[in-house]
Amino acid sequence: MAGGGKAHLRDPESVLIRAEDLVVEFPISQGRVVNAVSGVSLDVKQGETLGLVGESGCGKSTTAKSLIQLPPPTSGTVSYLGTNLTSLDEKALRQARTDLQMIFQDPISSLNPRRKIGDVVAEPLRVWGPHNKDEQISQVDAMLEAVGIDPAIARDKRPHEFSGGQCQRISIARALVLNPQVIICDEPVSALDVSVQAQILNMLEDLKADYGLTLVFIAHDLAVVKNISDRIAVMYLGKLCEVSESNALYDAPAHPYTELLLGSSPVPDPTINLDITMVEEEDLPSPIDPPSGCRFRTRCKYATDRCAQEEPMMREVSQDHYVACHHPLVSVPEMAEVSA
Amino acid sequence: MTSARDEPLLAVRDLHTHFSINAGLLRAVDGVSFDLRAGQTLGIVGESGSGKTVLSRTIMRLNLGNNVHTSGQARFDGQDLLTLPMSEMTEIWGQEIAMVFQDPMTSLNPVVKIGRQVTEHVRKHFGVSKKEARTLAVELLKSVRIPEAEVTIGSYPHELSGGMRQRVSIAIALACSPKLLFADEPTTALDVTVQHQILNLLGIQQSERNMAMVLVTHDLGVVAGRTDEIIVMYAGKIVEQASTDQIFQKTSHPYTEALLRSIPKTDQPSHTRLAAIAGRPPNLITMPTGCAFSPRCPYAQDRCFEEEPPLQINQDGHAAACWYQVGTAENQEAWDKNLAAGRLSTMAVAKGQIVDEVPIDLTTGSS
Numbered sequence: 001m002a003g004g005g006k007a008h009l010r011d012p013e014s015v016l017i018r019a020e021d022l023v024v025e026f027p028i029s030q031g032r033v034v035n036a037v038s039g040v041s042l043d044v045k046q047g048e049t050l051g052l053v054g055e056s057g058c059g060k061s062t063t064a065k066s067l068i069q070l071p072p073p074t075s076g077t078v079s080y081l082g083t084n085l086t087s088l089d090e091k092a093l094r095q096a097r098t099d100l101q102m103i104f105q106d107p108i109s110s111l112n113p114r115r116k117i118g119d120v121v122a123e124p125l126r127v128w129g130p131h132n133k134d135e136q137i138s139q140v141d142a143m144l145e146a147v148g149i150d151p152a153i154a155r156d157k158r159p160h161e162f163s164g165g166q167c168q169r170i171s172i173a174r175a176l177v178l179n180p181q182v183i184i185c186d187e188p189v190s191a192l193d194v195s196v197q198a199q200i201l202n203m204l205e206d207l208k209a210d211y212g213l214t215l216v217f218i219a220h221d222l223a224v225v226k227n228i229s230d231r232i233a234v235m236y237l238g239k240l241c242e243v244s245e246s247n248a249l250y251d252a253p254a255h256p257y258t259e260l261l262l263g264s265s266p267v268p269d270p271t272i273n274l275d276i277t278m279v280e281e282e283d284l285p286s287p288i289d290p291p292s293g294c295r296f297r298t299r300c301k302y303a304t305d306r307c308a309q310e311e312p313m314m315r316e317v318s319q320d321h322y323v324a325c326h327h328p329l330v331s332v333p334e335m336a337e338v339s340a
Numbered sequence: 341m342t343s344a345r346d347e348p349l350l351a352v353r354d355l356h357t358h359f360s361i362n363a364g365l366l367r368a369v370d371g372v373s374f375d376l377r378a379g380q381t382l383g384i385v386g387e388s389g390s391g392k393t394v395l396s397r398t399i400m401r402l403n404l405g406n407n408v409h410t411s412g413q414a415r416f417d418g419q420d421l422l423t424l425p426m427s428e429m430t431e432i433w434g435q436e437i438a439m440v441f442q443d444p445m446t447s448l449n450p451v452v453k454i455g456r457q458v459t460e461h462v463r464k465h466f467g468v469s470k471k472e473a474r475t476l477a478v479e480l481l482k483s484v485r486i487p488e489a490e491v492t493i494g495s496y497p498h499e500l501s502g503g504m505r506q507r508v509s510i511a512i513a514l515a516c517s518p519k520l521l522f523a524d525e526p527t528t529a530l531d532v533t534v535q536h537q538i539l540n541l542l543g544i545q546q547s548e549r550n551m552a553m554v555l556v557t558h559d560l561g562v563v564a565g566r567t568d569e570i571i572v573m574y575a576g577k578i579v580e581q582a583s584t585d586q587i588f589q590k591t592s593h594p595y596t597e598a599l600l601r602s603i604p605k606t607d608q609p610s611h612t613r614l615a616a617i618a619g620r621p622p623n624l625i626t627m628p629t630g631c632a633f634s635p636r637c638p639y640a641q642d643r644c645f646e647e648e649p650p651l652q653i654n655q656d657g658h659a660a661a662c663w664y665q666v667g668t669a670e671n672q673e674a675w676d677k678n679l680a681a682g683r684l685s686t687m688a689v690a691k692g693q694i695v696d697e698v699p700i701d702l703t704t705g706s707s
Binding site for chain 1: 388503588589696
């Protein structure tokens with residue numbers, strides 16, 4: 001893993017968001033820093049769904065949040081429709097963020113328990129207008145209807161009167177009410193039952209088509225990510241491992257870490273040959289002191305000396321399929337070797 | 341009577357657990373029976389609120405309070421756990437039957453060092469010395485593959501990752517070599533890679549110790565390939581019970597089928613429309629008449645709303661409680677009929693529509 005390099009980035013003219021060399025560091029005691037994100041470059045096209053996948057602590061949420069400057073990255077740039085968000089002043093940034101909304105993992109705690117649903121969803125409108133009450137109500141109602149919640153019943157209720165799946169849909173309505181371009185979904189289905197998860201995934205697909213949305217979808221479940229994404233970026237310990245069109249990633253994973261994730265994903269089929277012996281001795285290395293070279297090498301069964309010394313760069317293995325690995329699992333055309 | 345050799349390790353018969361609450365009587369577990377033999381693994385699957393956790397807690401006698409009404413039998417090793425005095429039950433906890441809980445953050449004591457937590461049972465039940473306990477703690481942590489076990493016994497839970505904490509919980513459960521282990525959603529809070537390893541670890545320890553295990557989960561992917569038998573629960577009742585292979589290959593109950601279909605799979609292309617389940621699990625206080633799943637079932641007919649189907653067992657030992665079992669001609673007919681009528685819960689499956697409220701009879705069931 002490791003993933004330096006930007007070979008996977010596309011023409012800046014053709015993308016909606018382009019993040020380059022994002023670095024996010026959190027200072028801790030004794031002058032040390034947590035290297036949450038270490039040089040990640042990403043782009044998302046208009047109308048595309050980018051899946052960000054990796055284990056807890058790999059920096060996927062931090063990466064996505066730094067796209068909307070929450071918090072701003074330590075270094076690196078994020079350009080949205082040609083504007084560099086990292087250089088905007090607070091006022092301009094607030095305005096820009098109306099286009100970039102977010103939904104969170106825990107649907108119940110992301111809604112204020114003391115406020116009525118109608119008020120929760122109307123809050124963005126109170127800040128940004130329209131300030132006319134009737135217009136606000138009609139927009140809120142339209143949004144609630146779009147997520148399959150009856151506004152007449154829900155408007156005066158409070159979050160505890162709804163199930164987890166319904167609360168998640170209310171958060172989606174709140175995110176959509178300002179008519180944003182991009183929605184960042186931070187593990188929106190991880191806390192839900194499978195039956196409810198299916199509803200939310202179907203709904204996100206519908207809303208994406210109806211409102212022309214662009215999604216950044218974070219999850220640790222590979223099957224969920226595949227279902228919703230057009231393109232997937234696999235992250236490990238603050239770096240990108242592999243970026244690919246989603247079907248190709250599963251048909252021919254090129255990075256050993258992607259292979260590990262795929263092998264761990266539970267499959268509802270008892271005839272599948274399950275590796276029931278693998279138990280790793282080591283934990284995820286600490287992002288305070290990440291391994292040299294390729295960060296995945298300490299858990300990689302293919303690792304060699306080269307992996308400890310040299311950080312692999314992103315290179316193309318097939319069309320729109322990029323990997324940052326010295327020993328990828330698929331053959332790499334020589335010509336495709338691209339350095340940063 | 342059958343001989344001792346044939347007797348199951350755990351035999352649960354007609355178990356009911358009801359809670360009296362302000363709103364009425366909540367039937368969390370409503371007539372569950374099953375057998376578990378030594379060394380076997382049983383998976384219990386269902387959505388939130390299906391009663392799977394209450395079931396395992398009832399058998400463990402962990403449902404305390406004056407408002408709990410339990411009836412039925414849970415015979416373990418020849419004695420009925422439900423009528424055992426609490427003083428004898430404490431001898432069984434940890435020593436004979438152990439439990440691993442969902443959340444390793446809250447099931448460990450945050451102010452007690454790992455080593456002491458791991459050996460607490462052993463010191464209580466077998467009265468071993470502190471020094472012996474220390475050696476044992478290191479051994480146990482090594483058996484669950486915790487690196488640097490000698491150092492870890494002196495750590496506090498917050499110093500470990502979620503996966504390592506769950507390994508500690510497993511070490512605690514295994515300390516007295518129990519005959520039966522309840523694992524209640526042991527991996528739900530964990531990453532897929534950690535989940536895979538924790539499940540592997542449980543499987544390895546289980547076969548080494550010839551221990552029986554009950555694996556409770558909402559994810560059919562977790563139990564596939566890791567259990568001998570599966571029970572699917574809905575609204576406090578068993579709706580389908582069969583060997584793991586049969587559950588997946590000859591799915592008979594529409595609820596099991598619905599759960600399986602709603603899971604996204606890596607071998608489906610991107611943007612595959614998922615078959616959703618209409619409605620929500622029923623209120624366990626005011627249950628509908630007939631089959632509890634009927635309002636949400638894409639195949640439901642008049643009979644389903646009126647008459648509750650019994651759990652019927654076929655010659656392969658495959659049990660299901662449904663009038664129109666999946667794979668039968670009657671089932672196909674019911675589907676065609678409902679699809680033509682545009683029933684909401686049928687459309688939810690056919691088109692992936694999102695349906696929150698489902699009518700509880702057929703006449704108003706069309707969109």
